[in-house]
Amino acid sequence: xxxxxxxxxxxxxxxxxxxKFGELFDQSYEDMIVGAYKACLKSVDKGIDEAEIExxxxxxxxxxxxxxxxxxxxxxxxxxxxxxxxxTRIENHCATGSDTIRNxxxxxxxxxxxxxxVVGVEKMRDIPSLEAMVDQTSFMxxxxxxxxxxxxxxxxxxxxxxxMQAFGTTREHFARVAVKNHHNGKLDPYAHFQFxxxxxxxxxxxxxxxxxxxxxxxxxxxxxxxxxxxxxxxxKEYSHSPIYLLGTGCATDTFHSHNKRSFTEWPATAEASxxxxxxxxxxxxxxxxxxxxxxxxxxxxITYEDLGFCKKGEGGKWIExxxxxxxxxxxxxxxxxxxxxxxPVGATGVAQACEIWWQLRGEAGxxxxxxxxxxxxxxxxxxxSISCVNIFGLEPRSSNF
Amino acid sequence: xxxxxxxxxxxxxxxxxxxKFGELFDQSYEDMIVGAYKACLKSVDKGIDEAEIExxxxxxxxxxxxxxxxxxxxxxxxxxxxxxxxxTRIENHCATGSDTIRNxxxxxxxxxxxxxxVVGVEKMRDIPSLEAMVDQTSFMxxxxxxxxxxxxxxxxxxxxxxxMQAFGTTREHFARVAVKNHHNGKLDPYAHFQFxxxxxxxxxxxxxxxxxxxxxxxxxxxxxxxxxxxxxxxxKEYSHSPIYLLGTGCATDTFHSHNKRSFTEWPATAEASxxxxxxxxxxxxxxxxxxxxxxxxxxxxITYEDLGFCKKGEGGKWIExxxxxxxxxxxxxxxxxxxxxxxPVGATGVAQACEIWWQLRGEAGxxxxxxxxxxxxxxxxxxxSISCVNIFGLEPRSSNF
Numbered sequence: 001x002x003x004x005x006x007x008x009x010x011x012x013x014x015x016x017x018x019x020k021f022g023e024l025f026d027q028s029y030e031d032m033i034v035g036a037y038k039a040c041l042k043s044v045d046k047g048i049d050e051a052e053i054e055x056x057x058x059x060x061x062x063x064x065x066x067x068x069x070x071x072x073x074x075x076x077x078x079x080x081x082x083x084x085x086x087x088t089r090i091e092n093h094c095a096t097g098s099d100t101i102r103n104x105x106x107x108x109x110x111x112x113x114x115x116x117x118v119v120g121v122e123k124m125r126d127i128p129s130l131e132a133m134v135d136q137t138s139f140m141x142x143x144x145x146x147x148x149x150x151x152x153x154x155x156x157x158x159x160x161x162x163x164m165q166a167f168g169t170t171r172e173h174f175a176r177v178a179v180k181n182h183h184n185g186k187l188d189p190y191a192h193f194q195f196x197x198x199x200x201x202x203x204x205x206x207x208x209x210x211x212x213x214x215x216x217x218x219x220x221x222x223x224x225x226x227x228x229x230x231x232x233x234x235x236k237e238y239s240h241s242p243i244y245l246l247g248t249g250c251a252t253d254t255f256h257s258h259n260k261r262s263f264t265e266w267p268a269t270a271e272a273s274x275x276x277x278x279x280x281x282x283x284x285x286x287x288x289x290x291x292x293x294x295x296x297x298x299x300x301x302i303t304y305e306d307l308g309f310c311k312k313g314e315g316g317k318w319i320e321x322x323x324x325x326x327x328x329x330x331x332x333x334x335x336x337x338x339x340x341x342x343x344p345v346g347a348t349g350v351a352q353a354c355e356i357w358w359q360l361r362g363e364a365g366x367x368x369x370x371x372x373x374x375x376x377x378x379x380x381x382x383x384x385s386i387s388c389v390n391i392f393g394l395e396p397r398s399s400n401f
Numbered sequence: 402x403x404x405x406x407x408x409x410x411x412x413x414x415x416x417x418x419x420x421k422f423g424e425l426f427d428q429s430y431e432d433m434i435v436g437a438y439k440a441c442l443k444s445v446d447k448g449i450d451e452a453e454i455e456x457x458x459x460x461x462x463x464x465x466x467x468x469x470x471x472x473x474x475x476x477x478x479x480x481x482x483x484x485x486x487x488x489t490r491i492e493n494h495c496a497t498g499s500d501t502i503r504n505x506x507x508x509x510x511x512x513x514x515x516x517x518x519v520v521g522v523e524k525m526r527d528i529p530s531l532e533a534m535v536d537q538t539s540f541m542x543x544x545x546x547x548x549x550x551x552x553x554x555x556x557x558x559x560x561x562x563x564x565m566q567a568f569g570t571t572r573e574h575f576a577r578v579a580v581k582n583h584h585n586g587k588l589d590p591y592a593h594f595q596f597x598x599x600x601x602x603x604x605x606x607x608x609x610x611x612x613x614x615x616x617x618x619x620x621x622x623x624x625x626x627x628x629x630x631x632x633x634x635x636x637k638e639y640s641h642s643p644i645y646l647l648g649t650g651c652a653t654d655t656f657h658s659h660n661k662r663s664f665t666e667w668p669a670t671a672e673a674s675x676x677x678x679x680x681x682x683x684x685x686x687x688x689x690x691x692x693x694x695x696x697x698x699x700x701x702x703i704t705y706e707d708l709g710f711c712k713k714g715e716g717g718k719w720i721e722x723x724x725x726x727x728x729x730x731x732x733x734x735x736x737x738x739x740x741x742x743x744x745p746v747g748a749t750g751v752a753q754a755c756e757i758w759w760q761l762r763g764e765a766g767x768x769x770x771x772x773x774x775x776x777x778x779x780x781x782x783x784x785x786s787i788s789c790v791n792i793f794g795l796e797p798r799s800s801n802f
Contacts, residue, residue, distance in 0.1 A: 107511075
């Protein structure tokens with residue numbers, strides 16, 4: 001019987017870039033990919049010969065549902081003229097971007113490739129028909145459990161109301177998430193929304209699915225983001241200040257509301273973060289900033305608890321006390337988050353990594369957190385059925401290299 | 402400057418199983434997944450505690466296009482009760498299955514997981530509407546290059562006719578591929594078709610897209626297949642006769658006919674196989690049997706050349722001389738191939754690995770090749786825009802372990 005090896009990973013990030021998220025009717029998928037890739041190349045301090053990129057991963061979700069495009073890795077090779085580079089397309093609902101980084105990092109950690117590219121991209125605004133939109137937002141399945149009416153707002157909202165009932169959380173608590181993230185987003189030139197909101201505005205916005213109003217909900221946004229990963233022992237060839245992926249976790253849970261054991265927690269988030277913390281050798285209190293999956297304000301608040309930033313049931317108290325604020329214990333969504341920066345599904349997790357890249361390198365401008373050493377990204381997809389957590393740090397771990 | 406490490410991989414396969422391919426109107430995606438998983442578990446010589454499987458990969462392509470199902474890795478966790486196991490969904494057109502094995506293997510080679518599961522699955526027969534079928538078969542894209550009428554038969558057939566013109570290949574040469582694969586398929590209890598065809602039958606079958614007739618074309622088939630991968634130093638815990646993934650390659654090329662440089666070769670296949678041969682430390686002449694992507698008979702014949710089994714232009718001669726026959730130089734598609742076994746997209750590459758598993762272990766019954774040491778699998782997707790090649794052998798390589 002062989003003893004299990006301690007799971008460790010230490011893969012360098014030497015470039016990260018994205019395009020400004022927004023309603024990009026004037027840009028095709030390909031335009032957005034090119035924009036993110038160019039921004040990423042430009043971010044490599046010492047430059048990089050593109051020929052040194054040996055393989056790529058494309059994270060994208062919605063295009064192959066609504067538009068019959070963005071199937072297969074070729075869709076990344078074509079606009080970037082990367083042929084014959086190997087490209088894998090990954091789809092994992094709203095966790096697509098984070099899981100794409102996870103899989104690409106495995107190939108580097110395995111010693112198969114030295115340097116690889118990850119691109120996440122999504123068009124959410126211009127879809128071909130209302131039918132396509134309904135299909136997309138209802139996760140339509142032609143099966144007995146076909147969840148008629150179970151749109152994402154409805155499915156997430158039931159977590160909000162259950163949390164209110166179980167722990168006395170209020171709509172004001174949720175609204176504070178929106179206020180914070182719009183404030184941060186106004187400081188992020190890449191964010192879709194560039195305006196502040198007040199608690200009153202959030203509370204009085206049109207209701208979408210109680211207790212989630214319009215300003216509790218993230219927008220539908222177009223965008224793309226890219227990162228370049230390499231072996232840690234080659235990182236300084238490309239970058240003065242590389243950052244390192246030190247932990248990565250992924251977990252699944254049931255998709256269907258009628259199978260869920262609880263509506264006040266997402267077990268997939270708790271498990272994915274447990275894996276990532278263990279791999280990185282840190283705990284939640286070591287995290288200096290986090291980009292969380294705030295598709296709805298209640299999602300962010302409950303995620304504080306699932307990630308261990310505060311105790312279960314105390315998310316409301318934690319934000320009231322300033323925990324996730326820019327100057328708080330663990331600043332959350334300094335980029336504006338999905339709520340203000342936007343949520344182009346396949347791009348979201350990769351864009352979160354861009355924010356950690358800027359923050360750890362001290363390049364986040366007006367939204368800079370003071371001397372962060374560890375940054376965490378979190379995605380939650382399929383109303384809690386899939387979660388990925390990645391942890392980045394300033395120093396490589398002694399590792400498989 | 403760090404010297405590039407020699408790319409090597411050595412990941413053990415300790416289980417492989419599939420369901421009988423066919424028109425499985427009576428089975429859902431979930432039913433097929435359960436069937437393949439159970440068959441795979443049963444194939445593990447010494448048994449395996451399911452709790453030792455640490456992560457999984459799901460390869461599936463078409464369901465999320467036509468039925469809005471099989472999005473995200475959760476679709477594998479749910480029917481197998483694998484929660485909270487991490488599951489990544491991979492889609493890479495018709496190379497989905499092979500690339501899913503490739504990505505899963507990277508995670509084991511990286512030392513992140515000891516033992517992982519790969520499942521490929523596809524329903525091709527019962528689709529919700531004619532519209533869905535048209536969308537699916539035309540690779541519809543809502544863009545300027547929208548290839549109206551460019552269905553897979555039309556796009557592959559132009560390679561057949563170009564090869565005929567360039568090298569004097571005949572429809573009889575292509576027909577020999579069908580005759581061989583139907584013969585082999587009749588010996589494979591898992592094959593969709595269980596009947597022989599003659600050259601005359603192939604030549605006189607209704608024309609689909611000249612020079613490809615109905616019997617030059619693979620059927621649309623439902624099916625699922627699964628393999629279990631582990632660290633080579635743990636393989637003997639599970640299996641008396643493990644086999645090993647020794648090489649894996651992947652390459653992309655342009656999707657669009659108007660951008661292709663040639664219609665007599667698939668550069669993606671040549672490049673993917675080059676990578677895989679180099680990694681495995683063998684050449685084409687060392688391959689003892691191969692499962693090739695014979696979506697059409699012309700595809701298989703041209704692939705002989707792209708894989709280096711014979712020279713460019715000599716595919717017709719090679720099959721005439723018996724090269725790919727069961728008793729030939731390199732038996733090709735002993736399972737019956739896509740042509741006779743069927744082509745459930747996401748399952749195809751995984752089912753090819755099952756055939757290599759049986760052949761290398763001497764368990765292929767009436768279609769057993771004599772003492773094979775190396776087996777190769779090949780997928781080609783998106784009319785040549787993506788290819789994956791995996792090479793399996795009987796002995797592990799000195800590797801990253």
